Amino acid sequence: MSGARPTGRRAAARGPKGPWIAAFLIVAADAYLCARNPRDLDRLLINSMLALSAFATLHLRMLSLASAGFAAVGAYSSAILAAKLGWPVYLSIPAAALMCGAVALVIGLPVLRLKDVYLAICTLGFGEVVRVSIILLPDLTGGSTGANLSTGFGYETMKQTRTWALGLTLAVLCYLFWSASRSKTGRALRAIRENPEAAEAMGIDVVAGRNFAFLVSALIAGLAGAFYAHSVGSLENGDFRFSRAVDILGYAVLGGSGAWFGPVLGAGFLTALPILLRDGLGSSLGFLKDFAQLPNILSGLALMLVIILAPGGLASAFPRLPERRRTQTRGPRPEGAAPAPSPAAGPKGKVLLSLKGLGRSFGGVEALADLSFDIEEGGTYGLIGPNGAGKTTLINLVSGFIPPSYGKIEWLGREIQGRGACRVARAGIARTYQDIRLFGEMSVLENVVAGRHIRLRSSLPAAWLRLPSERREEADASEESMDLLDRLGLPGLADREAGQLSYGDRRRVEIARALALEPRLLMLDEPAAGMNERETAALGDFIVDLKRQGVALLVVEHHMDLIMEVCDEIIVLNFGRKIAQGAPPEVARDEAVLEAYLGRD
């Protein structure tokens, strides 16, 4: 195994020193500031927490501008609970966070199903509503006048322990993010980040993932806000104005949304920079001293420059560790542990998938009309037809990416049309794409392990607690995925970034990823496209190998040699209609097929 192989990332080629020096400088600057003025330490810790809150959503490429709003809800809830209702301060803080979680669930309900732009708009609106509500509820909040809501109370109680509590909370949060990122959940979230459609086809629930991220973001923002309330001792409406939301976004963007530690560094940088600039340059350039807008301008500049010049942020400059593989926890693999080839390959008479009068039109164009056929267990089916015949539409329908206009899709006798791709994948149907959809910035091995998502049982808390069962399951998953890569002739590529492989290799990784799901039916959409003759032949052998294991296959392909060689049955589509079905030799002689392919004089 090639644990020492260079990761192939650009950053690695440049040597990993730069980012470490940058990180060191940021930490040193923050340490200097905090030693000079302990109040800056509180601010730094709270900003780091807010950065994690922004990271939670941005990691999934969701632009949420709600962090400042949630921080406001957290701050006011905690302050009201403690000051007006007499709750102990340390109880009011988690309670306030939970309050934010509840609000997030309500807001997330309609919004997260919608596209990115809508989320940005709705969360922007949420921030505004929070601001207005604070003004409209002066009895509770002190209103717009900036009356000090909580002066004295929590500030005094927490004076001794506040910074410790904050630091401890942040440390726990960092640990949770770190361990989650190494777990099944973290991998699933990265998959959603890289390619939501492909993640869905792995049985990863994208909507649930987004909701989870939004909830986490709200909980953490609420915590940060609550700490802020008791750390400052008074609250004003302006504390949570829109520019705060942008600052918070700035931490996450500058730090990078690829890994959790990036935003923490980003917060460290953007918290320290304006103070250092003002105090350092301020003495020589007098006007900087009173330049109140400086932090905002720096945040804005950071956002623009980073997103345009280095969209991965600071985190992407660090070389990524290869996927952990604990081969030592397993004994040597017994020979023949791979699924035993069943003696008789080919259909076994049991119907897996049954299409009944299936049709789909796109705005008046009938892509697929009244299609019916069965797929039997262990059978290999070829789906052929001229371009635009509806082949990919059929795969999209069966895999649940689009609902049919009419007709039924039955899987083991149960209707599955309109159930969504995630549930179809969980039922045991896997697919590949004509335009390969790998998780480009994840390693090859990670791609394949992501394919095992639905077969892994360990929960997120198990990963947080680092239970031995979870660690063993992860080790087994990567071991099994390595075997799959071996079988597809891809050993040695495990730690490479998937997006950087050659075309043919990417196709094979995608097949490995689909197989990792242990499907009963695998749909391959032009698996040999872009492969040379030798590779195509190897693919044919591999498909025959799969047949022996009893996986049913539906293969869309233009290489007729391949189709004729491996398929038990061929279905021919033309203009969305089935024009022929039968064994390869029959279809090859079929009049209608010849006409569709060659035309008639």
Add this chain to the structure above:
Amino acid sequence: MDMSLLADPVFLAQNLVDGLSRGALYGVFATGFTLIFGVLDILNLAHAATFMWCAFAGWLVMAKGGLPLPAGLAAAMAAGSAIALVLEFLAFRPLRRERARADKLGSMISSIGASLIMVSVAEAVFGVQTRRFPGSVLNPKPFFIGGPGGVRISRAQILILAASIILMAVLGLFIRKTRMGKAIRAVAASRKAAMLLGIDVNSVIVITFLVGGALAGAAGILVALLTNDIVPGMGGQIELRGLAVVILGGMGSMEGAVLSGFLLGLVETFTIAYLPDGSDIKDAIAFLILFLILLLKPDGILGRGKAERV
């Protein structure tokens, strides 16, 4: 609610006039928003900051320069176009690559950054105190329809209604009748197809930004005349309303934006007039509409498929 007010025709007509002129402004502002979205499929979150700078530009020309209103309007629109052009080159074009998904997120983020810079610079330059037009600019004597005690229409309101209607008509003709308008519609329908047909997509996008910026500029000076309250934070007030109007009208639909602009203006005005705490609730209406429309009909009232937009 005071029921007697409902029956009073003058009161009703007064609110209608106020609501329509308020709504016209929302329409002008939102049309710029939705035009850029329709063509580029991205949200220009610096639109509100552009609007604010244009209000200041108009104020400088009129209050400081002592020039008449048409000059102020022209200056504001020119400033809007210029700012939008700078945004296109600094904040949007560098991010326009093949990968559409990363593209959208990135350009929203860079436009947020640009917006924060613009607002902060305005705060640094103009300070946070309110700027007002001198009394000579705004005719203190409004017109009354139906004699004294009738429906009051201020000069600013007449100007707003006239200017918005003319702007919308010109824009409609431009989009529908001119060659460039057709090119804009083609790019909105499919950038790739337009490119294959030999349309210079980048120049279409530049024109779109010029027009969108000019609309932000017009909205800026007109809102400034109506409220006579020019502050660096003024964009935030209209931004959310503009977004609500855009969503309500259907993302990318200009007719929808105009229509729902009037709708929001009327709803807000009547809420203030007929509900006891109306003016407090007013600010939340836009969000309420936004939330409900996202929940119930995310395509908006005139929302159609992408192919038929603009």
